[in-house]
Amino acid sequence: ELHLEQSGTEVKKPGESLKISCQGSGPRHNFNSYYIAWVRQVPEAGLEWMGIIYPGDSDTRYSPSFQGHVLISADRFAYTAYLQLNNLQASDTGIYYCARMGKSPTNVNYGLDVWGQGTTVIVS
């Protein structure tokens, strides 16, 4: 069973950058064989899908809303995905989650079934 552990709270100033990590662990977790998504929740707003990465080959896709502002990467040997946010603004304040896109035994994606605990980012 996969467990996703994210890095801790970040407090940054406008214009700065940061990098959040999401490490997979657990027996037979197979982290590299699932898409890992990044999802943001800003205060008083809903969930926003930012992008995904397949750690096995680092295939990465972005939401147009975040393209150019974020960089998603992965280290398959460390079973870790990363989210880098550049030129931070106050509007980037929120909670950032990584989550695994689950798939059936026949490799059909079904939903974000395992979530990290979330990383709080404060830009002020």
Add this chain to the structure above:
Amino acid sequence: DIVMTQSPDSLAVSLGEKATIHCESSQSVFKRSENKNYLAWYQKKPGQTPRLLIYWATTRESGVPDRFSGSGSGTDFSLTITNLRAEDVAVYYCQQHHSLPWAFGQGTRVEIK
């Protein structure tokens, strides 16, 4: 891009009653090759991580109580909570993963009347 629209934005339901949330996609999320709707529902409580409730529009995730059910196909979907309990107070989101970007609906807040 597929846009997901939920209705209502919020609803208040008495304990033991039924809550129904609607989700409409701007394009079909039915994957013909797999004969599945690529539509999931999540529950988000304050201070907790989102929880997958329903996938493929109608399949309940393991451990989810059977008072939660999903229906619909193509572009119109619903999440129904029967016999509403206090612990069901949350914001509920639909999400499509048929086409990139995998968008969420704006969320529906469920409260106790």
